[in-house]
Amino acid sequence: MQQPAPPLATIAAALRRERERAGISIAELARRAGLAKSTLSQLEAGTGNPSIETLWSLGVALGVPFSRLVEPLETQVRVVRAGEGGTRLRADQADFVATLLAAGSPHTRRDLYVMELEPGPARDAAAHIPGSVEHIVVGGGRIRTGPDGDTVELGPGDYITFPGDVPHHYEALEPSWAVLVMEHR
Amino acid sequence: MQQPAPPLATIAAALRRERERAGISIAELARRAGLAKSTLSQLEAGTGNPSIETLWSLGVALGVPFSRLVEPLETQVRVVRAGEGGTRLRADQADFVATLLAAGSPHTRRDLYVMELEPGPARDAAAHIPGSVEHIVVGGGRIRTGPDGDTVELGPGDYITFPGDVPHHYEALEPSWAVLVMEHR
DNA sequence: TCGATTCGTTCGGTTTGACGAACACTCACG
């Protein structure tokens, strides 16, 4: 039910991704992590099966949590209308369905809020930490929200997710409340 | 900044803890994971530095997310009624308040669901992965939920959190929907 | 008391991950 796939390829991809994000070469990373560059080369090629210590030192050198290197990735604006939805779980003996909106990875930190809004424009230009993502499920009322220039109007049960590190705003069209999950890495 | 300590000892401890929780022997676990029991013996002893594949297969055999084996450790029923709440964020120039319900630590994995329930008892005895925690914010209707023998009735905007690894159930008193955040480590 | 079973640990042998050197390649400089 869990453990979707052998993480060999995932590690290779994550490793390359994080290294390029840091803007350093294989040789440089090898030096910082105290490893042979040949080892890194093979790892990024998907060949090989690193030991915990090896992978750990890479996490340290890259400044990312260990689990970031072993679990997959996902962002963008995405809306799920009430009732629609992707993967639905249906309880065998029960009258309820649960719709998966966003799967979390271990390295993401998610804070859970309930948000109450009164009508009127309410900018939140603050543009949070880079890499943060917002998830909103409207509980009641109507809210227009999203990144500036790409806002969407939502009603009860509607879900939206969008990057939190760009200017965006919330605007209640009537007294409203919503569940907000703030995700930062 | 992160990466507190070499995870050698952590893995040894986590491995033993999870295995004993599953109530199986080293030999049995070795058989399920397709490893030599000698390997496990040494791993639990703290000797050795397992490869990713080895540790992964152990995670699968134990039915535990990979990261649970490599990261350290840290629940109860808690209810926040609509309008009440702990720390409230108030936007300076805006008409909205956000109430922090649950702060996420890194290393916890949180999946976001919307749940629709029809009236009638609906047991979910399944008792998910050990260490999992459920967070629920009711969007509409009325729901009675919580661990068996300790359920609470909730209305729109109410929040509850409780351990997900014990028998519990959802019971909609009328057609309802809710936001569910499933947290497992 | 003697198998028979299961447990966990210890001991050689084999596989393989990590290392370091050599390699081909590109770019900048003279």
Added chain:
DNA sequence: CGTGAGTGTTCGTCAAACCGAACGAATCGA
């Protein structure tokens, strides 16, 4: 063109992870 510094890859060597078998201890029946 050299030549030097940078890149990433390939190859042989060595240490260590992993395996399988053998071991002592504990439990349970016959």
